[in-house]
Amino acid sequence: MPAETVEQARALLLDLHPEGFEEAEGELVVYTDAEGEARLTTLFSEVSSSFVEPGWEERWREFHRPIWIGPLWVGPPWEEPSADAIAVVIDPGRAFGTGSHPTTRLCLDFLLSLEPGSLVDVGCGSGVLSIAAAKLGYGPITAIDHDGAAVEAARRNVEANGVEVEVMLGDGLGGKLPSADVGFANIDLASVQALGEAVDVRTLVTAGYFHTRTPEPARYKHRERRIDGGWAADRFVRE
Numbered sequence: 001m002p003a004e005t006v007e008q009a010r011a012l013l014l015d016l017h018p019e020g021f022e023e024a025e026g027e028l029v030v031y032t033d034a035e036g037e038a039r040l041t042t043l044f045s046e047v048s049s050s051f052v053e054p055g056w057e058e059r060w061r062e063f064h065r066p067i068w069i070g071p072l073w074v075g076p077p078w079e080e081p082s083a084d085a086i087a088v089v090i091d092p093g094r095a096f097g098t099g100s101h102p103t104t105r106l107c108l109d110f111l112l113s114l115e116p117g118s119l120v121d122v123g124c125g126s127g128v129l130s131i132a133a134a135k136l137g138y139g140p141i142t143a144i145d146h147d148g149a150a151v152e153a154a155r156r157n158v159e160a161n162g163v164e165v166e167v168m169l170g171d172g173l174g175g176k177l178p179s180a181d182v183g184f185a186n187i188d189l190a191s192v193q194a195l196g197e198a199v200d201v202r203t204l205v206t207a208g209y210f211h212t213r214t215p216e217p218a219r220y221k222h223r224e225r226r227i228d229g230g231w232a233a234d235r236f237v238r239e
Helices: 003-016 035-044 056-063 104-112 126-136 148-160 191-194
Strands: 022-024 027-029 067-069 072-075 085-087 121-122 142-143 166-169 180-186 201-210 220-228 230-237
Touching: 022 067, 027 121, 072 104, 072 126, 085 126, 104 126, 104 201, 104 220, 104 230, 121 126, 126 142, 126 148, 126 180, 142 148, 148 166, 180 191, 180 220, 191 201
Parallel strands: 072 085, 121 142, 121 180, 142 166, 180 201
Antiparallel strands: 022 027, 067 072, 201 230, 220 230
16 A cells, blocks of 8 residues: 555554454455445555454454553553553444544643633544543533444443543534533544634634644644644634
């Protein structure tokens, strides 16, 4: 696979297979069944398959390693955080957001630098940002996602971490979002563009797009950009 397309391919696979995949010698490898292979062929022009030995079902765990963002430790339940960590334990499940993707890391970094207050998390995925926010003193927190699997995963992760987050199923763009001091939206560029009219926050942090693109949500002024691995996150303030 050409180097210039690898990052985009990783993003597609993280969305399609958040349980993990491997990368070796320019190839991205997914452990899946015939149905999963069919989905892959709709996204990639070249897909090949081969039989793997029994036990592959557990190999996906090797893909999920803990990360540190300042004092925040984000990792799966089978890893042990150090005693001095602010631990955010995320079971990958079927929802996007384990902390490993650059856009999630960028958002976590912004969480650490902002003044804690009420927060709304649009497109919450696994709930990693909301849970981290709760552990950093933000509140009250509302997390919303249009994907039922994401909402279920977020609720399980919230309970496992022992924090207070209201997790809602809904369209963050079509309905009225609760007002908050801070808003996060780690979603796609088109949705970020439309978010300005739907969200009522003083500070808005957006991510989910390449650094070559810059969103312009209505009613918000751009204040800061951070980049990681070709991906960007932006901080806006309400006009």
